[in-house]
Amino acid sequence: MAHEPLSATPTSSQPTLERGPGGLPLDPTLPVASLTGAQSLVRSLEAVGVEVVFGIPGGAILPAYDPLMDSPHVRHILVRHEQGAGHAAEGYAVATGKVGVCMATSGPGATNLVTPIADANMDSVPMVAITGQVGAAAIGTDAFQEADIAGITIPITKHNYLVTDPADIPRVIAEAFHLAATGRPGPVLVDVAKSALQARTSFEWPRSVDLPGYRPVVRPHGKQVKEAARLIAAAERPVLYVGGGVVKADASPELIALADLTGIPAVTTLMARGALPDSHPTNLGMPGMHGTVAAVAALQKADLLVALGARFDDRVTGELSTFAPGAKVVHADIDPAEIGKNRAVDVPIVGDAKLVLAELTAAVAAEFEAGHRADIGAWRAQTDAWRETYPLGYADAEDGSLSPQFVISRIGAIAGPEAVYVSGVGQHQMWSAQFVKYENPRTWLNSGGLGTMGYAVPAAMGAKVGRPDAVVWAIDGDGCFQMTNQELATCTLNGIPVKVAVINNSSLGMVRQWQTLFYSERYSNTDLNSGAHSTHSAPVPDFVKLADAYGCVGLRCERPEDVDAVIEKAMAIDDVPVVIDFRVHRDAMVWPMVAAGVSNDEIQYARGLSPEWDREVDSDGVSSDDPRAHEVVS
Numbered sequence: 001m002a003h004e005p006l007s008a009t010p011t012s013s014q015p016t017l018e019r020g021p022g023g024l025p026l027d028p029t030l031p032v033a034s035l036t037g038a039q040s041l042v043r044s045l046e047a048v049g050v051e052v053v054f055g056i057p058g059g060a061i062l063p064a065y066d067p068l069m070d071s072p073h074v075r076h077i078l079v080r081h082e083q084g085a086g087h088a089a090e091g092y093a094v095a096t097g098k099v100g101v102c103m104a105t106s107g108p109g110a111t112n113l114v115t116p117i118a119d120a121n122m123d124s125v126p127m128v129a130i131t132g133q134v135g136a137a138a139i140g141t142d143a144f145q146e147a148d149i150a151g152i153t154i155p156i157t158k159h160n161y162l163v164t165d166p167a168d169i170p171r172v173i174a175e176a177f178h179l180a181a182t183g184r185p186g187p188v189l190v191d192v193a194k195s196a197l198q199a200r201t202s203f204e205w206p207r208s209v210d211l212p213g214y215r216p217v218v219r220p221h222g223k224q225v226k227e228a229a230r231l232i233a234a235a236e237r238p239v240l241y242v243g244g245g246v247v248k249a250d251a252s253p254e255l256i257a258l259a260d261l262t263g264i265p266a267v268t269t270l271m272a273r274g275a276l277p278d279s280h281p282t283n284l285g286m287p288g289m290h291g292t293v294a295a296v297a298a299l300q301k302a303d304l305l306v307a308l309g310a311r312f313d314d315r316v317t318g319e320l321s322t323f324a325p326g327a328k329v330v331h332a333d334i335d336p337a338e339i340g341k342n343r344a345v346d347v348p349i350v351g352d353a354k355l356v357l358a359e360l361t362a363a364v365a366a367e368f369e370a371g372h373r374a375d376i377g378a379w380r381a382q383t384d385a386w387r388e389t390y391p392l393g394y395a396d397a398e399d400g401s402l403s404p405q406f407v408i409s410r411i412g413a414i415a416g417p418e419a420v421y422v423s424g425v426g427q428h429q430m431w432s433a434q435f436v437k438y439e440n441p442r443t444w445l446n447s448g449g450l451g452t453m454g455y456a457v458p459a460a461m462g463a464k465v466g467r468p469d470a471v472v473w474a475i476d477g478d479g480c481f482q483m484t485n486q487e488l489a490t491c492t493l494n495g496i497p498v499k500v501a502v503i504n505n506s507s508l509g510m511v512r513q514w515q516t517l518f519y520s521e522r523y524s525n526t527d528l529n530s531g532a533h534s535t536h537s538a539p540v541p542d543f544v545k546l547a548d549a550y551g552c553v554g555l556r557c558e559r560p561e562d563v564d565a566v567i568e569k570a571m572a573i574d575d576v577p578v579v580i581d582f583r584v585h586r587d588a589m590v591w592p593m594v595a596a597g598v599s600n601d602e603i604q605y606a607r608g609l610s611p612e613w614d615r616e617v618d619s620d621g622v623s624s625d626d627p628r629a630h631e632v633v634s
Contacts, residue, residue: 022070032203037166037196038063040203041130044173046073047205050101052092052465053077053130054085058105059145061132063197077465077494080486082109084458086116087484090125091462094445095420095470097250099126099180100462106132107145110191111152115452117187118156122449123271124248126185128176135195136164150191158186164193166201178209183216184335185248216334220351220359228306228330228347229363233372235304235328237379238264241287244271244448245309245333246353252441254357255308256280261361261368263376265383267295269310271448274438284387288316289594290430293390293611296592296600298383299324307331309353312342313449322599332356390592390605392434397585400560401532404503404584405431407563411473411501412436414567419443419471420463424456424480426510428503430590432475454483460498461491471499471571478504478530478543485546491577492551499570500552500579502543505586506531513589517607532558532583547579556581 018026024039025032028046035043041064045053052075057065068076079085082104089100104113110131120127134143150162159179161172169192176188232238246255252275259266259282267287268276276283285292287299299305299316305327310316317323320342331339332349339348349356367373394405408431412421417439423429423446438444445463447455460474481502491498503509508526515523529536530543547554553573557566557580570578592605604610 020070020072022067026072028073029205031205034200035203036063036067037169037192037199037201039067040166040169040201041173041192041197042067042071042074043203044170044205045101046071047170048099048173048177050074051098053101053103054079054088054092054462055103056082056085056105056109058109058132060106060134060194061103061109061130061197062105063194064103064130064132064192077490079458079490081484082112083115083454084461084484084487084490086113086127086129087119087452087455087458088462088465088487089127089129090116090120090123090455091422091445091459092466093120093125093127093462094459095442095463096466097442098466099128099177101128101130103130104132105145106134106149106194107147109145110149111147114152114156115450117153117189119447119450119452119455120187121156121158123447124185124244125187126180127187128180129187129189131189131191132197133162133191133193136193137195139164139193150189153189156187157189158184160189160191162191162193164196166196166199169196169201170203171206174206174209175211178211179214183214184245217336217350218334218352218355220332220349220356222359224347224349225356225359225363228332228349228360229367230372231304231328231330231347232262232264232306232360232364233367234374236374236376237302238262238304238306238376239298239302239327240264240266240282241299241305241307241310242266242268242272242275243308243310244269246272246275246357247441249309249334249353250441251309251354251357252276254354254361258357258361258364261365263380264306265298265380267291267298269313269316270433270446272309273433273444274441277439278437279439284383285392286433288313289318289596290434290590290592291316292387292392293592293603293605294383294386296594296603297386297611299327300600301382302327305329307333308357309333311338317342318594318600319598322601332360386611390611394588394591396560397588399585402558402560402563402582402584404428404505404582404588405435406560407501407503407557407582407584408432408475409435410563411475411567414564414571415471415473417443419473420445420460420467422446422456422460422463422472422474424476425451425453426477426480426508427505427513427588427590428475428477428509431503453480456480457484457498457500458487460500461487461496464496464498474498474500476500476502477509478502478506478528479508481543482528482530482541485550488547488550488552488577488579495575496577497574498577500577502579502581504531504543504581504583505588506533506539507586509586510590512586516587516589518595531581533586543579543581547577550577552577552579554579554581556583558583
């Protein structure tokens with residue numbers, strides 16, 4: 001499509017504007033009298049500060065790709081599958097805190113974005129998905145590659161738009177990015193008819209966003225904060241229940257300040273790993289189905305839960321009716337719909353976690369200064385004893401093969417806390433959450449709520465684009481890896497040197513674990529034949545050859561004594577992606593574990609072994625018997 005020239009030559013009263021390759025002013029917020037809807041879309045993306053778009057062109061979105069080629073501000077990365085585009089946008093968003101952007105055409109292109117949109121919705125990831133739609137006159141006629149993507153995604157977006165008038169494009173884009181990034185973050189879909197992209201229009205960037213009815217409460221109510229502070233000061237067994245909202249709000253400094261002031265034991269959910277440094281003395285680790293015994297026990301025995309940006313997810317609570325039975329609840333969240341949704345709340349606080357934590361810390365300090373402070377020494381001694389008695393651990397494989405926990409712990413130790421770790425879903429996800437030490441927020445990315453296999457490689461790609469100076473490791477399973485590994489081609493061709501550790505147990509590992517525990521070891525359709533346990537003549541595929549085919553460096557490790565050297569070799573390569581095929585023991589299991597649907601009181605720290613809840617610890621931290629009598633095994 002040829003670009004129309006702009007208006008007449010500037011006069012002395014009309015200063016010369018610096019113009020880009022398309023003839024439009026480089027400043028994307030300046031009005032333009034005549035341009036196409038597609039040009040208006042690209043200028044709108046420039047105006048909101050978009051740096052990168054992950055996408056694939058197709059018929060309905062094709063008009064937008066022509067002016068995108070001329071943009072001096074927006075980089076487009078051509079992915080190999082729309083799902084990869086969506087997860088890459090998610091990874092970019094979580095790693096940077098900015099809004100991620102993906103783009104696809106109509107019909108199958110748009111529906112391939114449904115999974116990452118749903119994923120972003122569950123995990124509160126700020127993302128804008130832009131899709132092409134058939135021409136306005138053809139909508140509803142079952143035209144070629146037509147799908148009602150706006151209708152399809154209503155339940156899984158924060159909001160969505162169908163644009164048929166090109167004049168609406170600047171306003172809609174401004175609103176979409178505002179909605180995605182403010183309040184509780186989430187995905188917004190903008191579906192643009194091809195006719196609107198092709199039509200002529202004028203461009204005027206809105207001076208403000210006005211959305212009647214959308215007024216997220218950011219500053220908490222002072223009365224509620226004071227009441228929460230009163231409960232904290234009076235509690236003898238309080239716990240800080242830290243959720244992913246603290247990371248989304250960039251509130252880690254404020255959380256650390258509250259933890260330092262109060263000394264209250266804290267748990268960090270799967271989505272909040274890194275919000276409070278693992279090295280912090282109050283951090284008991286991750287709660288939930290595969291959380292630490294100390295974290296699970298602390299929640300169960302607490303007399304006060306201070307929930308911060310958490311949603312009382314079923315994987316944390318277990319059987320909800322038995323969760324933290326003796327605890328009062330302070331629940332702070334940016335989304336009022338979450339408060340009281342799953343658990344009755346004594347003090348609700350609606351607000352941004354950063355502001356809530358700052359005001360709560362000040363209010364608690366005032367309570368302490370007034371002499372209102374319960375003694376939590378015995379409680380701290382008890383939680384510390386649980387942490388020491390039931391630490392995370394694993395046993396080496398009896399046949400001398402690789403332990404997946406050992407591999408992952410060594411990746412974390414060698415890459416260090418400044419690296420970014422991205423996981424797929426399953427056993428390797430839980431081990432990555434357990435055995436990598438997280439000291440910083442936005443260094444742990446995973447699909448928590450939806451549990452999307454195939455998340456790791458494209459999300460790592462997006463994270464690396466957003467944070468090019470960081471070392472980015474995708475820790476993936478052999479099942480997850482085979483869903484989206486084609487994005488390695490994208491990484492190679494675009495100079496995105498991620499590092500991929502395939503924890504290859506030749507199985508759908510977490511499903512196999514459940515079959516072992518709950519289905520009498522009947523392994524129905526979980527053998528992938530991709531590693532050392534393949535019953536085929538050779539593993540299919542050979543991940544090293546696959547990596548080589550994609551232009552990556554492919555490595556393999558099968559012996560414990562080689563693990564460090566292989567990881568260090570990968571760390572030394574910084575110009576191309578690296579894939580390591582770690583062929584690990586297939587029967588390793590994730591422990592601790594709370595079976596689905598049962599009380600957290602029934603947590604097992606190893607198969608058939610449960611903690612002794614009647615063990616009492618006095619205020620000096622002295623246990624009634626020797627805590628070292630209990631060893632954790634895999």
